[in-house]
Amino acid sequence: MVDSRGTSPLSEMSVSSKMPSSGYSLERWTQSFVRSILRIALVLGLILFVVSFSDTTPVLLILYAASYLALLLATFLPITYRAKGIVFLVLLFTLGVSGLLENGLRGDSRVFLVAFSAIATILYGQRVLVATLIINAVAIIVIGILVLLGQLTLINAAEVPPGDIVVWITGLINTLIVALLIGAGVTQLQRGFRQSILSVQNMVDALSHERAMLEGRVLERTTELEESNKHNARRALQFQAIDRVARAITSIRSLNDLLPEITRLISEQFDYYHVGIFLNDDASQYTVLSASNSEGGIKMLERKHRLKVGEQGIVGYAAGTGKPRIAIDVGEDAVFFDNPDLPETRSEMAIPLRAGDQIMGVLDVQSRDEVAFSEEDIEVLSTLGEQVSLAIENARLFDMTSRSLAEAESIYRLQLQQSWKRLASEQTAAGYRYTLTGVTPLENPLVPSSAEAGQPGLQLVVPINLRGENIGSLIIQSASARVWSEDELDLINAIADRVAISAENARLFEETTRRADRERAVTDITSKIRATTDPDAMITSAIEELKSVLGATTVRVRPYAPAQAMEHQGNMTKKNPKKSKKRPD
Helix, strand or coil: CCCCCCCHHHHHHHHHHHHHHHCCCCCHHHHHHHHHHHHHHHHHHHHHHHHHCCCCCCHEEEEEEEEEEEHHHHHHHHEEEEEEHHHHHHHHHHHHHHHHHHHHHCCHHHHHHHHHHHHHHHHCCEEEEEEEHHHHHHHHHHHHHHHHHHCCCCCCCCCCCCCCCCCCHHHHHHHHHHHHHHHHHHHHHHHHHHHHHHHHHHHHHHHHHHHHHHHHHHHHHHHHHHHHHHHHHHHHHHHHHHHHHHHHHHCCCCHHHHHHHHHHHHHHHHCCCEEEEEEECCCCEEEEEECCCCHHHHHHCCCEEEEEECCCHHHHHHHHCCHHHHHHCHHHHHCCCCCCCCCCCCCEEEEEECCCCEEEEEEEEECCCCCCCHHHHHHHHHHHHHHHHHHHHHHHHHHHHHHHHHHHHHHHHHHHHHHHHHHHCCCCCEEEEEEEEEEEEEECCCCCCCCCCCCCCEEEEEEEEEEEEEEEEEEEEEEEEEECCCCHHHHHHHHHHHHHHHHHHHHHHHHHHHHHHHHHHHHHHHHHCCCCCHHHHHHHHHHHHHHHHHHCCCCCCCCCCCHHHHHHHHHHHHCHEEEEEECCC
């Protein structure tokens, strides 16, 4: 994620982590300053002590040595920085006073006194500046008065004149002015430094707050991303399950194979320990378990488990009302059917299976977890329920079509068999022989000897089959013994198939022609009968036409009489007693 400045939260976090912490202050800077000046003073003090060792009086050497020892102790002893600062200020003041005693105002004493005031101001603030100025003024005035009155002689009086009162007053004023200017500047710097530190602290606090907010947002986005990834992974599994069920629907035709496969796929993809498919009976009084994946479901299948539609359990409710039913806690659902074969069930969902407006069954899903079904699960399982319904309906239609096709094929084969038997009885020739000289009818069928592929023989007999029914044989006779190759056998079989189709087409054409002639004769006779309204003429015309069409010598018309009809029926029964038996219903 990138903001309007083109920076990412992670880069801002890395920058803010490098900012000074909110605990940074003037006090911490002062501590660091004290440590630094003490270490610098150690080096410079050592150089000063060595340089002045040869031309300094023993009293001053002792004073310098004591001061340097105090500086060492203040630097390395574990005391507070305030105590170390006080020691350093005392040493500066001591050096300033010793300079006054040694050279008056003409030496480096005023440098130490000004440094005393400046560093005191740095360490302790503006209020200490006034005190140091007073101390410096008192020291200069006292020593100056004593020197001018002759009560105190400068150590280097032979080299440095003590001066007059104007020199001392001028030196005093110059020292105080320089110290005051430096102290005022230090004070302004401290004030600006404090304001800078405060601004930095405010900035750090703001950045820390923003960093915390960004970290919270990143954590929130990370959590959302993880949830989204889990959600997407689950959705992918759900879509995969739908795809696999759809492929099973298109690849499996048998209902007995399809239903167990669907329960297995749903259980594997959604991690439900029990999935069952119930189908309603023909009267829609009971819904019967037809497939399941769990051990308890298999036991239920063995004992042909069924539930009363609209009365028993969640499944019965869905089968009766056509509405899905969900029990997030089966212990609190009054409709739940406590099944001893599935004791681990904690939540259950039943999806009705529909074929149009008709309820054909129920898809039953059970889980070991409470509240196991989310809104997405309900949506996906409802979609699966629609696919399962479509699969069941397609499988049923396929079974019905297969049975109808098998019945039609059986009837057709029976008709085909009867037609060819009748044709054989009507034909005078038992077969036909095809030679180079032509076609010769056969009065008796040949008695062929078969020869298989790869075997030598004079004759090859290939059956002529038409839709599974044998209607003749194709007999090929060779002039000499030979071996029939696979290619030759394939060619002969193909010709036998064409012969069967051609013979069937010829038979159908002949049968159609006869039927057309018969229909035409009936139409002609009917037209001639209807040409007159005289009953005698109608009968006469019908008799003459029947004799002509059938080639009969005598055609009689007998009036109907109940007694004669009973007598005729009795005579027929005596001639054929089997026909008098009634067929069982």
